[in-house]
Amino acid sequence: MIPALEAKNINKYFREPVNFHVLKDISLHIDPGEFTSIMGKSGCGKSTLLYILSTMDTDYEGDLFINGQNVSQLNTDDHAHIRNESIGFVFQFHYLLSEFSVLENVMLPAKKLGKKSFEEIEHDAMEKLRLLGIDDQALKLSSRISGGQKQRVAIARSLINDPVIIMGDEPTGNLDSKNSDIVFNIFQELSHEQGLSLLIVTHDDDFAHRTDRIITMEDGRIIS
Amino acid sequence: MKFSVILSISKTHLISRRKQTVVAALGVTFGIGAYIIMMSFMTGLNGLLDGLVLNRTPHVHLYTEEVPSVNQPIHKVEKYKDQTKFVYSVKPKRKRPQIHNALPILDMLKKHPKVAGITPQVRAQGFYLAGQTQLNASILGVDVLKEADLYNLRDYIVEGSVLDLAANDKGIIIGKGAAEKLSLTVGDLVQIGTIEGEVFPLKIVGFYQSGLADIDDIQSYVNLKTAQRIIGESADYITDLNVKLLDMKNAPAMAKDLGKQFDVASVDIQTANAQFDSGTSIRNMISYAVSIALLIVAGFGIYNILNMLIYEKMNDIAILKATGFSGKDVRRIFISQAVIIGFFGGLFGLVLGYLVSWLISTVPFESEALPTLKTMPVNFETSFYFIGMIFAMVSTFLAGYLPSKKAERIDPVEIIRGQ
Numbered sequence: 357m358i359p360a361l362e363a364k365n366i367n368k369y370f371r372e373p374v375n376f377h378v379l380k381d382i383s384l385h386i387d388p389g390e391f392t393s394i395m396g397k398s399g400c401g402k403s404t405l406l407y408i409l410s411t412m413d414t415d416y417e418g419d420l421f422i423n424g425q426n427v428s429q430l431n432t433d434d435h436a437h438i439r440n441e442s443i444g445f446v447f448q449f450h451y452l453l454s455e456f457s458v459l460e461n462v463m464l465p466a467k468k469l470g471k472k473s474f475e476e477i478e479h480d481a482m483e484k485l486r487l488l489g490i491d492d493q494a495l496k497l498s499s500r501i502s503g504g505q506k507q508r509v510a511i512a513r514s515l516i517n518d519p520v521i522i523m524g525d526e527p528t529g530n531l532d533s534k535n536s537d538i539v540f541n542i543f544q545e546l547s548h549e550q551g552l553s554l555l556i557v558t559h560d561d562d563f564a565h566r567t568d569r570i571i572t573m574e575d576g577r578i579i580s
Numbered sequence: 581m582k583f584s585v586i587l588s589i590s591k592t593h594l595i596s597r598r599k600q601t602v603v604a605a606l607g608v609t610f611g612i613g614a615y616i617i618m619m620s621f622m623t624g625l626n627g628l629l630d631g632l633v634l635n636r637t638p639h640v641h642l643y644t645e646e647v648p649s650v651n652q653p654i655h656k657v658e659k660y661k662d663q664t665k666f667v668y669s670v671k672p673k674r675k676r677p678q679i680h681n682a683l684p685i686l687d688m689l690k691k692h693p694k695v696a697g698i699t700p701q702v703r704a705q706g707f708y709l710a711g712q713t714q715l716n717a718s719i720l721g722v723d724v725l726k727e728a729d730l731y732n733l734r735d736y737i738v739e740g741s742v743l744d745l746a747a748n749d750k751g752i753i754i755g756k757g758a759a760e761k762l763s764l765t766v767g768d769l770v771q772i773g774t775i776e777g778e779v780f781p782l783k784i785v786g787f788y789q790s791g792l793a794d795i796d797d798i799q800s801y802v803n804l805k806t807a808q809r810i811i812g813e814s815a816d817y818i819t820d821l822n823v824k825l826l827d828m829k830n831a832p833a834m835a836k837d838l839g840k841q842f843d844v845a846s847v848d849i850q851t852a853n854a855q856f857d858s859g860t861s862i863r864n865m866i867s868y869a870v871s872i873a874l875l876i877v878a879g880f881g882i883y884n885i886l887n888m889l890i891y892e893k894m895n896d897i898a899i900l901k902a903t904g905f906s907g908k909d910v911r912r913i914f915i916s917q918a919v920i921i922g923f924f925g926g927l928f929g930l931v932l933g934y935l936v937s938w939l940i941s942t943v944p945f946e947s948e949a950l951p952t953l954k955t956m957p958v959n960f961e962t963s964f965y966f967i968g969m970i971f972a973m974v975s976t977f978l979a980g981y982l983p984s985k986k987a988e989r990i991d992p993v994e995i996i997r998g999q
Contacts (some may be wrong), residue, residue, distance in 0.1 A: 403997060407993045407996075407997070410902075412901070412902060412992050412993050432906065433906045433907075433908065436901065436904050436905060436906035436907075436909075437904065437906070438904075439902065439904040440903065440904020441904070445902050445903060447996060450874065451895065451898070451899045451902075451996070452899070453594065453896050453899060454896075455592050455596040455693075455902075456592055460592075464585075464589075464900075464903065465903040465904055467582075467585040467907055468585060468903070468909070469904070470582055470585075495949050513903065518905075525996070542668050543790075565864060
C-alpha cells in the first residue's frame, strides 16, 4: 500500500536571526485513511514540519513523498498543483476570501484545477456544504457567517478536489468546545467513512487523544 | 487553468472596492482625456497656423531674379587671366522678369510624376487710382480656378467667389484693405494705373483678405490674360511658376533640379518657411511631453492603489497560494486588475476627450487671419484615440507590473504563521 504521505530524514534550519536547527532528521509516514495528530510544545517545530509536508515551505533537506511521488525536487508551480489536487488545508483562523460568497470560496480550488465543468463544480461544492450542514449559508458572503461556520466552510473547501490528505494547523484552536466537537466529528467521519488521511497539528489534548495516532514532538525530533 | 477564473477573482476584487477602483480609473480617464483634448486642440491650431502660410506657399517657386553677372568683361581678357581683379559698383543686369520658355516648361512639369499641380502667374506693378490718390498695387494674374484648388484661395475670399473672377475678363478680386481705403464695394469699378501711364478700369467681383495687412492693402487678383494685357505683354509672358508637389519632402531637391534645368531662380518651401516647420514640431513635442507626464501621474496612482490592495490582500494571496494557485496566477490576478482599470479608465478618457474637444470646437473663434473660420480649430483625428487607448493599457500594465511581481513572491507560510 502506498502511504498517503511519507517523509524521509527531513532537516530544516532557520538561518535568521541565528543559525538554528529546527527539525532534526524527521521521518514519518501516514497511511491512507489514517487520522493522525501532531502534538508538542510551542516552538518544538510541529507547525514548521506541517508547512514542509504541505509543500508550501521548500527550504529543507530530505525527501518528501505525496501519494508515492517524490515532490522535494519539484518547482513551485508543480508544488502549487500538488497542493491544489492532493492536499486540503484547514487553518486555525478560517482563512476564507471575505469578498466572495461561501459557495465561491468552496468552488475556487476546483475552478483552479479545471477538471470539471462549472456546473459539476457547483454541484460538488453544494454536496460538500451539505455534508458539513451549512448548505443553507451557501450564497452568503463569507464574512457574514459565524466562526464555527467559517471553519466548516474551510473544511468543505479543503475537500472539494477530493484530496489524498487533509492537513490542519490547529483547526479547532479558535473554536469553542461545541464547535470543536462538530469539527472533530466531521474529521473522524471523513477518515473512517471516506478513507481520507488526516494530519492535524493541535494543542488540544482531548482532540488528540481521540485520533487514531498521536505523533509527539520535542525540540525538533519525533519522540513517539 | 482557464483565464476566466482569474478574471472573476479580479472582478470581485475590483467591484468590492468600488471607490478605489473608480478613483484609479478616473486617474487614467483624466490622463487620457487630457491627452486627447491637448492633441486635438494643439494639432487643430497647428493646422490652422501652418495653413496660414504653408497652404498658400508653393512647394517650389520658379522665377527670374535680377542679379549682377559673375563674369564681368575683364574676366575675359586673356592678359589678366592670372591676376586678382577687383570690380567696384557692379550693377545687376537689366533682365525682363519673364521666365524664358515658360509655356513649354509649364506643359512639361504638368506631366512630371512628382508634381501635383502647377500654376502660372504674372506679376504686374501698378496703382489704384481714385481721384487724386494713388495707392500702390501689386496685381497678380492667375489661373484662378487652379489657384483655388491648389492653394485654398477660396478660404481667403470674403466676398464674391473665384467663379465670378474666372467668368469675367475685366474682373478683379481686390485686397480688402485697399477696398476700404478706396471705399469701394463689390460691383464698383476700380481704375488701375500702370507704370507706363495707361489706365485700365476693372470691375470688382470680390474681396480678398489674407490676414496680413501689408498684403491686403496692395495685392489683388485678376485673370492671367488681364494681367498680361495691363502690362502690354503677350500670352507667353509668365513671371512665376508655382509648383505643388505630391510629397512636400521632395521640394528642396526638386527646386535645385528645376532651377538648374531651366536656368531660373528657384526656392523651396522648407527654405522659404523654415520657422513654421520647427514651430510645428516643437508644439507637437510639448503636447506629447505634457500628455506623457499626465499618464505617468495616473500610472503612479494605479501603482499606489494596487500596492495598498496587495497589502490588504496578503491573507487572500496566502489562501490562494495555499489552495493551489501558483505565483503566476496571483500575478495575473493583480495585473489583470490594473489592465481592467486601464481599459475602462482609458475608454472613458476617450469619451471625455471627445466630448470636451467637441465643446471646444463649438466655441466661436473669429480670426482676421482666416476669414472662413468661425469656431475653434479642433482636429478629430482617429489616430489620437488609438494612441490614447494604447497609452492607457501600457501605462497601467507597467504600473501594475511591480506590485503584481511582489504579490507573486509573497510567501504564504510567512503570512499564515504570522497570524
